[in-house]
Amino acid sequence: MAQVAVVEDERAVREVVGFHLERAGLKVVLLPDLPDSAALEGCDLLVLDWMLPSGSGLALLRRIRVHPELSRLPVLMLTARAGELDRVEGLESGADDYLTKPFSAAELVARVRALLRRFQPQASEGRLQNGPLSIDLDAAEVTLAGHRLDLTRREYDLLVFLARHPGRLYSRGELLDRVWGPDFLGGERTVDQHITQLRAHLGEDISAPRFLETVRGRGYRMRLCP
Numbered sequence: 001m002a003q004v005a006v007v008e009d010e011r012a013v014r015e016v017v018g019f020h021l022e023r024a025g026l027k028v029v030l031l032p033d034l035p036d037s038a039a040l041e042g043c044d045l046l047v048l049d050w051m052l053p054s055g056s057g058l059a060l061l062r063r064i065r066v067h068p069e070l071s072r073l074p075v076l077m078l079t080a081r082a083g084e085l086d087r088v089e090g091l092e093s094g095a096d097d098y099l100t101k102p103f104s105a106a107e108l109v110a111r112v113r114a115l116l117r118r119f120q121p122q123a124s125e126g127r128l129q130n131g132p133l134s135i136d137l138d139a140a141e142v143t144l145a146g147h148r149l150d151l152t153r154r155e156y157d158l159l160v161f162l163a164r165h166p167g168r169l170y171s172r173g174e175l176l177d178r179v180w181g182p183d184f185l186g187g188e189r190t191v192d193q194h195i196t197q198l199r200a201h202l203g204e205d206i207s208a209p210r211f212l213e214t215v216r217g218r219g220y221r222m223r224l225c226p
């Protein structure tokens with residue numbers, strides 16, 4: 001039976017959501033405020049309110065996305081804010097779906113079921129391929145034109161993050177947040193150093209990088225090889 005954590009401070013909403021999810025055959029854990037990461041281990045899905053007594057659900061979402069065990073936990077955000085900008089912010093922060101209050105119980109249950117289906121554990125995470133660059137996500141192994149690259153854990157995480165979002169520009173701050181995590185104390189130079197190291201591994205021509213592009217004054221992005 002799939003287990004769903006519901007983080008919602010409004011008691012009435014929390015109980016209604018819990019009631020309908022249980023009736024849909026799911027095991028439910030009800031939480032009135034931001035939980036420790038440990039409270040979410042073993043959950044298959046998180047229903048997360050945006051505004052909570054001790055902070056923003058988005059802050060928790062960002063921590064989850066860089067947490068080693070929870071990074072793939074599907075998250076359905078609940079919010080009273082219906083603005084398009086908020087919606088985009090929620091999705092860009094790593095929410096998988098989004099529901100604006102007030103919502104119907106039927107819609108909530110349908111969205112939860114759809115997310116659970118989408119995130120059913122896969123036998124294999126598969127492979128990211130970009131031209132001659134190949135990342136085996138199960139073995140955590142990177143090869144370039146068939147030659148294995150010897151990367152540190154952080155170099156690997158940074159490369160995988162950029163390779164998962166090809167063409168998308170990330171600022172140094174965003175990369176620190178998403179790859180190193182919000183608790184990391186180092187500065188943005190750390191990102192530059194790791195990009196330099198990755199480029200060395202990839203044999204990049206600095207004046208015309210094939211994979212790791214610098215966008216001056218803004219950040220970095222992974223180019224898609226033709």
Ligand code: CA
Pocket residue numbers: 008009010049050051052
């Ligand atoms: Ca709230």
